[in-house]
Amino acid sequence: MPDLRKDPITGRWVIIATDRARRPDDFTRESVVPKNGRLCPFCVGNESKTPPEVLAYRTGGASNHEGWHLRVVPNKFPALRVEGSLDRQGEGLYDRMNGIGAHEVIIESTNHKASPGALTEKEYEDTYFAFRDRMLDLKKDRRLRYILIFKNYGENAGATLEHPHSQLIALPVVPKRVIEEMDGAKRHFDYRERCIYCDIIQHESQSQQRVVLETDQFTVICPYASRFPFEVWIMPRRHASHFETIETSAVRNLAWVTRVLMRKMEKALESPPFNMILSTAPVQDAPYDHTHWHIQIIPKLTRVAGFEWGTGFYINPTPPEEAARFLREIGLP
């Protein structure tokens, strides 16, 4: 059972894997990703190589067999497990609890080699539908307080498998980053009685300076205090704190927006590695007036990504105004 441990200074929770603890040798011997489609556990025909699916969108076929176009499966080496009890304990100065939770993989396509720009609009649609479906299902387990959905694309962004996929981690605690964002948004709301994200959307939409792309439902911007070059946020124009409340028409528009953005990024930055994070409110909480779900996309472009890594301080060599202009102006065939 993995351990969830709380940093006594900052209050940050960390998952410590105790089962398959890695010894120093494991790091140096770390093997290279299988690049060959036939060995890929996410490819059609290899369904038996993953744990049984928890969700699949199919045109035919039986569970855990061919015929799917999107599958969600538990991670084979999960960081957290559903079985067991939370069991909060003190350990002298320290706090710990059992690593209860879920760790799932959303296999977004049957096309092993599809880059984010090559995924179809339908595949993006299904991916977002799957995010919603899994959140609504996991929410029923009242122990799970936050659902973290993210995508690492490219080895430099931490991806260990090439096949298009996102990950979902359901946690019995709310990550510190989320609490910080919520606290900050709350301060703004307390003072102005307005959602800061709604204010940002309105401001950016008016000035257009940092807008990459806009529809009637979504505004895509490079944020004013971007931590990274070409950092991009996709923000729903209509206020909602929880992603899982998204309606079907918005999913469809979001799929279109994401695909256009990905194609622009691929063209502008030559298929950069990136991290995508879905920022949403804790799943057990009632709707908030002060938080607003959105998607953050962070290309990993700088060699010097090490700087902020340890210090928590960011130096961004590309002003967001220029990044936005560049992405806005790039033409697509």
Next chain:
Amino acid sequence: MPDLRKDPITGRWVIIATDRARRPDDFTRESVVPKNGRLCPFCVGNESKTPPEVLAYRTGGASNHEGWHLRVVPNKFPALRVEGSLDRQGEGLYDRMNGIGAHEVIIESTNHKASPGALTEKEYEDTYFAFRDRMLDLKKDRRLRYILIFKNYGENAGATLEHPHSQLIALPVVPKRVIEEMDGAKRHFDYRERCIYCDIIQHESQSQQRVVLETDQFTVICPYASRFPFEVWIMPRRHASHFETIETSAVRNLAWVTRVLMRKMEKALESPPFNMILSTAPVQDAPYDHTHWHIQIIPKLTRVAGFEWGTGFYINPTPPEEAARFLREIGLP
């Protein structure tokens, strides 16, 4: 003049380089580090390739010529500049100020190829003396509120030059990570009237479970809620909030401790890339009872370093107890 911009949600300050803004092409064309000693601006004989030194420890020779064994020089491409006024401004929703500050490089050795384990005890001593000297000097500029000292070792940890060096960034704001650590430590102090770091040192020193190395002046541990495999903290046993108040005998002991730790890490983990951060109190503040300077060392071992990168949530595959035991037991010649 670089821009300091405040994230309106979290309150985090970010440096946005506006002078030499990097366009998308700059990232793909990014050149490889000169590995050849003769081209290295930090090597003896190449003193004219850096801006004039702000500090040097010499056995002979004139300023900016040979004869030094440690040099501190302004960064040739500084993230912040000393000239100008702070000039805080609102921009609609947003806050910005001029990027006033300093960005310096501490050249720790004349030996271009020395790995951290190959640096001498004297070189570590001088490096720590240089940290202290530069902090005491920069502190006189009352605009500078925090001095960030860090080292990136190895390309994977963000180093762009091979020659042994650390970096110093003096900021007109206190980084969010520092504020968080201080707030957390304050909560503990308010409740228990004791420094949390002193409590941790006492607890760890008694249990020995996570201790790597200990002298009468320093305790070296793998922290309970380590974010990364083989994360190590060097903590002074005597309470002090500000690094720059360190005494000479403690500098000497710290140099010995650092060198032993670096040799152990090199042997155990085969010269891993790492980030080192000096965690200390804001330089203009009076001494605090609740904060305690220390050094954090974070080897970059996991391929999957991308996970926490975007999410702010950490999964550590190596329990700190095992990491500490491994480093403790490794023998040195």
